[in-house]
Amino acid sequence: MRYSYQIVVPAATYAPWLRDNEFLTLFKQVKKNSLVNFYQAYELWSLVEQLEKVNGDVLEVGVWRGSSSIVMGSKLKQLCSEKHVYACDTFEGVVKSDASRDNFYKGGEHRDTSQAFVAQLVEAAGLTNVTLLKGVFPEETGHCIESRQFSLCHIDVDTYISARQVMDWVWQRLSAGGVIIFNDFGFPMTQGITALVNEYRRDSDKMVIHNLNGNGILVKVKV
Template identity: 50%
Template sequence: MFRVKFQTHENCEYSTITPYASYSPWLNDTNFQSVYQIVKANTLVDVYRCYELWQTVAQSQHVEGDILEVGVWRGGTGCLIAKQAPNKTVYLCDTFEGVVKAGENDSGYTGGEHADTSQNIVNKLADTLNVKNISILKGIFPEETGHKIKSKKFSFCHIDVDTYQSARDTFDWVWPKLSTGGIVIFDDYGFYNCAGVTKIVNEERGKPNRIVLHNLNGHGIIIKI
C-alpha cells in the first residue's frame, strides 16, 4: 500500500528501502539474545533497533547521568536498556493510557493508541529479568512527572512517543540535562505514519553542540558534543 503512495506522490520523500549490508552481530551476541528473547513479546521495536539500543547504552556507560525512556508501552525496550545498564537508574515514563498530544503533524495517530498496557505488565517483565534499577513514572511527560526528576542528569534518553509534540516536549526537557557525550534516540524516525517524529529530528540538524544521525533501521540519533 505504501509503495503505491510513494510512486504516485510527486516530491514524496519516502520509498521502499533494502540495505545491501548484511552484517548481523545480534545473531551471535548471546548476552543480547538471552534478554531479547524475553522482552520481544513486550515491545513493537524490532530486533535491529533493540540491538542498537543495547549497543549504544553500553557505549554511553561512562557518560555521567541516569537513563530516561519516554514511551514505555509494555516495558520491552525499557527493561532491555536497564539490563544493559545495571549501575544506572532507568526512569520509565508513560501515561499507560495510550498516545497523547496527537496533532496536525501526526497523520498516523489521533490519540489513545497503544493503551493496552499497565504498570503491572512492566513490573512483571522486570521481575522476570531480575531488573532492580527501574523507576516507573506514570503520567504525561514532562508536565505531570518531569518535576520528580528535574534535578537529575542523563547519559541516555530513548524517546518512543509517536507524535511530534510529545517528542518535542520530551527532547526540549531532557536536552539541557543531558551530559556531554550523551545520546538521544528517537524511535519511529522515518516511519511513514510517524512523520512528526521525523520532523522534530530534522529540525535539530545544523544546531550547535549536536550531531544528528539518520539510521535506516528507524532510529533518529542525536549525540551531544
Template identity: 25%
Template structure:
C-alpha cells in the same frame, strides 16, 4: 516444511520445527533459521509476506535478515552470533508487535554501553510494555550498574491533544486494554535501579527527572510531547550524552522527524538518520 506450516497458519508447529533444525544447523543455516523463528513470533498475518520477501532475498545471496521495515543481505549480523542476545530477544519478542527488532536493539545496546561512562542517569520517554528496556537491562545486567534508569509513560496511550495526524486509530488499537502500568512496573521488579513512572510528558518531568542525563531514549510517538521533552531535558544531557529517537525515520512519524529536525537545526545541530528508522544524536563535548 516449517515454512509451509507457517504459511498455513500453523505457527506453533513451525516454530517447534525451527527449534529442532537449529540443533544441527551450520552457522549460515542457523542465521536463516533464527530469522524465520523471529517471524514466527510475529502476531500478524504479515509474517507470511515477510517470509516471502525473505525467500526472494535469499535468491540474491547469503546473510539475509528481515524484520518490520528493514531487510539486509550480504551484511554481517553480529547479534545472531551472540547467543545471549538471541535468547533474550526471543524471550521478550511477544512484548512488541513488530517482528525481528534486532537491529534496533543493537543500536540501543551500543548507546547504553557508551553512556555507562558518561555522567548522569538514563531516561526513557515512551515505554509501552517495556520491551526494549527489559531486553537491554537483562543483557547488560543493569542491576549491578551504578546508574538509575527512569521510565516514563502514560501507559494509557497518547493523549488526544498530542496526537499527530493519522495516529488516532493506531493509538486506540495499541493501548486500549492491552496492558497496564502495574504489569510493566512489575516486569522490572528485579531491577532496584529502574523506576517506572506513570505520567504525561512533559508535565511529569517537572517533579522526577535526574539532574544529569547520559542516555535518553525518545519513543513518544508524537511530535508535541517529544519537542516539549527536548525543551525540558536537553540542557541536562551531559556532554557526550546520547539520544536515540525510536520513531525518527519511520514514514508514519514524519511529523516527529520534521519537528525534531527544525529544533536541532535552530541550534546548529543534526540528528543522524539510521536505516532502522531510529535517529541518533551525540551531544558535542
C-alpha cells in the same frame, strides 16, 4: 505523503547481534511485548554499553509494555553499572496528537498496558534498576527526576509535540556526548517525528544521524 519511502536493504552484512547470545535470548523473551524492532533494540543494548563513559542515567519516555526499558536495564545490569533507567509513560496511551503534524496518531493508541503489568515484567527480568513513572511527561512526572543528569534518552512517543517537549525538558540535563534516540524516525505513520528530528539538523550543539533501522540518533556535541 510528505516524504519519500522505500524498503532499504543495506549491502553490508556485518551482523554482530548473531554472536550476542545474551541479547538474542533477551529479545526472544521481550519481543511479544515490543513495538521496538530487533535492530532498534540491539542499538539500545549496544549504546547503553558505549555510554558508560558518559555521566548520567537513562531516561525513556514511551514504555508501553516495557520491552525497551527491560533491554536497557538488562544491559546496565550486565555491566554492573550504577546507572538507573527512569521509564515514563501515561500507561493510558498516546497523547498530544496534533493533526497538522501527526499524520496517523489521534490519541489513546497503545493504551493496552498498565503500570502493574510492566512492573511485573521488570521484576520477572530480575531488574531493580528500572523505575516506572506514570503520567504525562514532563508535566506530571518530570518533577520526580528533575535533578538527575542523563547520558541517554529514548524517546518513543509517536507524536510531534510529546517528542519535542521531552527534548526541551531533557536537553539541559543531558551530558556532553550524551545521546537521544528517536524511535519513530522514518516510519510512514510517524511523519511528525521525522520532521522534528530533521529540524534539529541545523542546531550547532547537535549532530543528527539517520539510522536505517528507524532510529533517529542525536548526539549532544556541545553543552
